[in-house]
């Protein structure tokens with residue numbers, strides 16, 4: 587049954603972009619002709635497996651475009667918190683009551699506008715047969731350990747190491763509990779899978795495209811400009 591269903595996606599967009607270093611939060615920076623966040627939301631809303639978008643905004647966000655639908659999908663908003671995990675949990679808890687505790691939900695960074703529809707499809711098809719999972723890619727470069735002076739002090743093993751991307755996809759109830767527990771334990775979690783791992787889940791790693799980059803610095807934005815077609 588879940589093979590044909592569409593799922594809501596929580597889109598954490600409440601960050602301040604400190605590493606990006608601009609007055610305008612990076613999710614509102616122009617990217618190939620329109621605000622970065624709209625690029626991401628359009629990609630998600632266009633996908634048949636996405637039922638609706640829950641966009642998590644920073645308190646006092648004055649740049650939000652105020653849309654309530656996109657490509658025929660409902661768009662709702664919630665207010666995020668200090669850390670990404672707080673924002674994701676707020677988004678999960680703000681989902682419509684029609685999303686049951688057993689339903690899968692996706693979580694995708696607003697800062698990842700290049701996500702491919704084929705990767706989302708692969709994730710949904712594979713993960714709905716499992717206990718949850720995420721897009722990622724095996725580490726292909728040699729991994730160095732750097733000291734405070736920017737010098738290499740050694741090489742880390744890369745066998746079995748993956749880079750985690752988003753979307754990540756878990757059942758609503760289990761994700762809510764895992765995030766709440768991690769936050770209650772004061773653990774700094776950087777993705778949903780980490781919270782689920784702490785709860786004893788082994789999320790499925792689904793290999794996705796390397797161009798699903800997270801816009802963290804200005805160099806990332808320049809690369810995304812190169813990757814995305816211009817619109818308007």
Ligand SMILES: Nc1ccn([C@@H]2O[C@H](COP(=O)(O)OP(=O)(O)OP(=O)(O)O)[C@@H](O)[C@H]2O)c(=O)n1
Nearest residue numbers: 598599600601602603604605668669673696697
């Ligand atoms: N308290 C936070 C922090 C981050 N995010 C979102 O989580 C995604 C990934 O976070 P990151 O790339 O770290 O964004 P920022 O936190 O804005 O960046 P920085 O750490 O450089 O400030 C982004 O879409 C960001 O808007 C969020 O919703 N709430």
Ligand SMILES: C[C@](O)(CO)[C@H](O)COP(=O)(O)O
Nearest residue numbers: 670695750751752776777800
């Ligand atoms: C969720 C994530 O994008 C997976 O790689 C990453 O952990 C977000 O980290 P950030 O420091 O909040 O950007």
